Amino acid sequence: MRINVHDYYSEAEWKLFRSEADKLETPCLLVNLNIVERKYAELKEYFPFAKIYFAVKANPATEILELLRALGACFDIASIYELDKVLSLGISPDRLSFGNTIKKAKDIKYAYDKGVRLFATDSEADIKNLAKYAPNSKVFFRILTEGGETAEWPLSRKFGCHPDMAIDLVMLAAELGLEPYGISFHVGSQQRDIGAWDSAIAKVRYIFDYLETQNIKLKMINMGGGFPAKYISRINEMEVYSDEITRYLNEDFGDELPEIILEPGRSLVAEAGVLVTEVVLISEKSSVGLDKWVYLDAGKFNGFAETWEESIKYPLYCEGRGDLTNNFIIAGPTCDSQDVMYEQYRNPLPSYLKAGDRVYWLTTGAYTASYCSVEFNGFPPLKVKIIK
């Protein structure tokens, strides 16, 4: 079926994207700040009890950070470079968490010296570094979760530890003078199975209970990101996520919830972006081949990293009427054979498509610009234009 842009954007939003796109060379990512603002308001409305830490890595554009700063958000940073960026915008360090469990000792010290006092961890070695270079800081412990099969961009295997190990780490952190503050998890990005939060929250309950017998009272649950954006696959509305997740929390923790943190990335910014590309070339590989190759001026290395293994299926839109075909394989412009976005997944495109035509990639505000190469094959980084 042809993509209908109005399933994704209002008439006015699409008109604005189109008129801005007309002024620009491709490839270019347009990000509409009003949509980010709306998504933030929506999340606040659905999770009124939660503190929101924006996962900066999803889209670190200055204007987005400034908007969220003004709206009162907190920020989850993955490195000292993101730290420097948010600090340079006047965001105070008490609104930050260092959410990456993988960090150098000297980077811990750097963050501590800049005033960061909230850190994620999942290993003994990291806790020892934290105790030494970020003494007395609040620490939260990331646990492994299930849900890798139902997340379109799974995260959990690399990060987190078994709940029993988390308990040992909490006790170690307490012994070393840190403040064991809470438990965190991330059920996997673009998580379609809301039940993934249920089993994760149950694990957190178990850890809280056990530690109470050891006279350690944790105060916080960090439920990570994982909330979806609207791509091709059907997803539940945020309201359903909120109803279900709130119910799981109340079932396990009653009405008096601990402090709840959310770390949305994708769900706040993805739908705000449209990545505008142009067809460079269309070719066939043999005179009897059924498929045609469409090479665009942006590929896996210029913003579409998340098409890796065809994980994220972006809606592609072309203008004009006429017959549609599924015969197109979509690839990028570089001299790299991995630079193919979709071979299995077929997004219907007009059969008359030709070099110079534009292809609009919808829902591309997250993990695109921040994820592309600097000059692979000489192509410059993706240009980003903020609009509102």
Ligand SMILES: *Cc1c(COP(=O)(O)O)cnc(C)c1O
């Ligand atoms: C990437 C990341 C997020 C954001 O996840 P989304 O699925 O994009 O919302 C949140 N927390 C941590 C620790 C992350 O690494």
